[in-house]
Amino acid sequence: MMNDTPEMVKKVFAIFVVGILIVGFFMAFTQMPKANAVNVNNTVSRFYVMKDVDQATEMLDKGTYFNKDMVPLRNDVPYTPITFGKSANLEDGAANVVTSIVVDYRGFDTLGEVTVLFLAASGVMLVLHGQKRKIPKKRTEPSEIMYVGTRIAFAVILLFGIYVFIHGHLTPGGGFPGGAIIASGILGLFLGKQGYSPNKSGLTIFESLSGMAYVVIGIIGLIGEKSFLANFLPTGTIGDLFSAGFIALIYIAIGMKVGSELSAVTNAMIIDTEDD
Amino acid sequence: MIDFLQNWIYLTGAMALVGIGLYIVLTNTNILRIIVGLNIVDSGTNLFIVTIAWHPKSVMPIYTATNNLVVDGHVVAADPLPQSLVLTAIVIGLGTTALALAIAVKIYQKYGTLDVRKIKEEDK
Numbered sequence: 001m002m003n004d005t006p007e008m009v010k011k012v013f014a015i016f017v018v019g020i021l022i023v024g025f026f027m028a029f030t031q032m033p034k035a036n037a038v039n040v041n042n043t044v045s046r047f048y049v050m051k052d053v054d055q056a057t058e059m060l061d062k063g064t065y066f067n068k069d070m071v072p073l074r075n076d077v078p079y080t081p082i083t084f085g086k087s088a089n090l091e092d093g094a095a096n097v098v099t100s101i102v103v104d105y106r107g108f109d110t111l112g113e114v115t116v117l118f119l120a121a122s123g124v125m126l127v128l129h130g131q132k133r134k135i136p137k138k139r140t141e142p143s144e145i146m147y148v149g150t151r152i153a154f155a156v157i158l159l160f161g162i163y164v165f166i167h168g169h170l171t172p173g174g175g176f177p178g179g180a181i182i183a184s185g186i187l188g189l190f191l192g193k194q195g196y197s198p199n200k201s202g203l204t205i206f207e208s209l210s211g212m213a214y215v216v217i218g219i220i221g222l223i224g225e226k227s228f229l230a231n232f233l234p235t236g237t238i239g240d241l242f243s244a245g246f247i248a249l250i251y252i253a254i255g256m257k258v259g260s261e262l263s264a265v266t267n268a269m270i271i272d273t274e275d276d
Numbered sequence: 277m278i279d280f281l282q283n284w285i286y287l288t289g290a291m292a293l294v295g296i297g298l299y300i301v302l303t304n305t306n307i308l309r310i311i312v313g314l315n316i317v318d319s320g321t322n323l324f325i326v327t328i329a330w331h332p333k334s335v336m337p338i339y340t341a342t343n344n345l346v347v348d349g350h351v352v353a354a355d356p357l358p359q360s361l362v363l364t365a366i367v368i369g370l371g372t373t374a375l376a377l378a379i380a381v382k383i384y385q386k387y388g389t390l391d392v393r394k395i396k397e398e399d400k
Contacts, residue, residue, distance in 0.1 A: 014302035018295045025291045040351040045329075049337060049351050081346065084339045097337040097345070097356040102363055113364045120371030124378040172338065176367050238339060265374050269381075 048101050051082065051090045085239045093235030093244035094169035102174070103247045107229035111214060114254060118211065121261045128268045141194055150192030157185030165255030169244040175251040179258025186263040190270055198267055203260045210256040217246055217253070286327040293320030307380045307390045311373065318369045322362045329355030 040046050047053045080087075084095065094100035102110055164171075165178030190196050221230035236243035293316055300313030335343055337356040345353040380390065387395050 011303055014299055017302060018299050021298060022291060022295055025294075040334075040353065040355050043355060043357075045355045045357045046351045048356055049345050049353055082339065084341050084343075095339040097339070097353070098359045098363065101356055101360040106360065109364065113367055116368050117371045120375045123375045127375075127378040127382055170338075172336075174363075176363070239341075269374075269378070 048105065049097055050080075051092050051100075052080070053105065054091055082238065085237065088235075088237045090235055090238060092231070093238050093240075094247050095239050095243075096169055096171065096174075099169050099174055099247060099251075100244070103168075103250050104231060104245075107218070107250070110250075110254075111218065111229070114211065114214065114257060117258065117261060118207075121265050124265050125268050142192055147192045150188040153188055154185045157188070158182055161185065161255065161259065165251045166248060167241070168251040168255075169247045170239065170241070175254025176258055178251070178255040179260075180262060182255070182259035183262030183266060186259075187266050190266065198263060200264070200267070203264045203267075207257055207260040207264070210253045210260070213253040214250060214257070217249055221246070286323060286330070290320045290324035290327055293317070293323060296320075305392050307383060307392060308377075310392075311376050311380065314376075315369070315373060318365075322365055322369075325358045325362050325365075329358040 040049065082090065092100040092104050094104070161178045161181035163178075164173040164181060165175045168174035168178070186198060189198070218229040221232050222228045224230075224232040231245040231247075233245035233249075235245050242248075297313045297316030297318075297320060300316065301310050304310055304313065331354070333352070334354040335345065335352055337345060337353040337359070339345060345351060383395065384390055387398055389395065
């Protein structure tokens with residue numbers, strides 16, 4: 001049996017394995033650029049920051065960015081300076097560069113990410129399906145203050161979640177954090193009243209519609225523009241609320257989808273893990 | 277040594293997180309603790325990916341009224357591409373954790389224990 005090995009030997013062995021991993025890490029560090037020397041000017045990301053990916057692609061096709069020795073990218077690339085609040089009609093109007101990459105340049109990848117989250121949520125609901133809630137023997141009803149307070153807090157949290165995903169292209173945040181914030185508000189409702197359960201079919205319909213909205217936006221891009229999930233709206237002035245084209249629309253869809261999905265997961269887990 | 281830590285504190289932290297998580301996974305037999313260990317490894321890798329795109333003088337990659345990302349044709353912001361990759365990884369980590377916890381609930385209902393050795397003995 002496995003139990004013959006003393007506990008101490010196992011721990012020493014585990015420390016040994018972890019030590020080997022750490023030595024491997026250190027060896028990787030020597031290959032990496034030194035601290036304080038990470039230079040975005042020599043990487044692909046500079047095109048995302050300067051918002052001239054189309055121009056970079058054109059020049060890459062002509063071979064002007066690469067020399068024969070494959071030194072990655074040159075520094076003397078022309079660029080148009082971007083001023084907050086003034087530059088208009090850029091390639092991508094989002095002030096938040098990370099958002100512009102996640103939703104615009106890598107939008108298809110984000111669609112896959114949403115699909116993974118959807119699969120995980122439906123897996124949770126499939127595994128925990130069909131379980132009845134046991135009535136606890138020692139009931140401790142939440143007080144009236146808890147009940148009213150969670151409801152007031154839910155309104156504020158919902159508003160804040162909506163703010164986070166509508167301003168995803170201007171401030172840190174976006175659809176996923178916004179949805180998680182909304183789901184945390186619904187978790188508060190569970191705490192406020194014993195036996196609370198959200199409208200399951202409503203959540204499902206909400207989730208399906210918002211998931212479909214993402215794909216429909218992508219197909220509109222396919223019809224109106226060149227490719228699937230292409231930006232079909234004007235990009236506007238950088239820093240405005242109504243800028244960055246379809247990024248706000250997609251983030252609204254993602255925020256509603258993630259919020260309802262995580263609420264449904266919370267619902268499944270709370271009901272099915274409640275003990276007597 | 278102090279100089280090393282000042283320059284590499286986040287890389288060292290990421291490495292420590294991965295090491296701690298792996299140690300937890302290797303030494304514990306409780307499924308819930310193994311899931312927690314895997315989550316710590318997840319955090320460590322995310323921190324590692326963000327850190328290699330960062331340097332102490334970099335600014336956040338968001339255009340604001342006072343935050344200029346490009347100065348004299350040189351990008352001074354942190355690299356936004358690994359950050360967006362980590363954004364994806366965080367969400368997928370959340371989904372896999374939720375699924376793992378649901379399966380752990382089912383395992384507890386079937387075997388009455390979360391210890392992987394006892395589950396193995398009961399299966400024989």
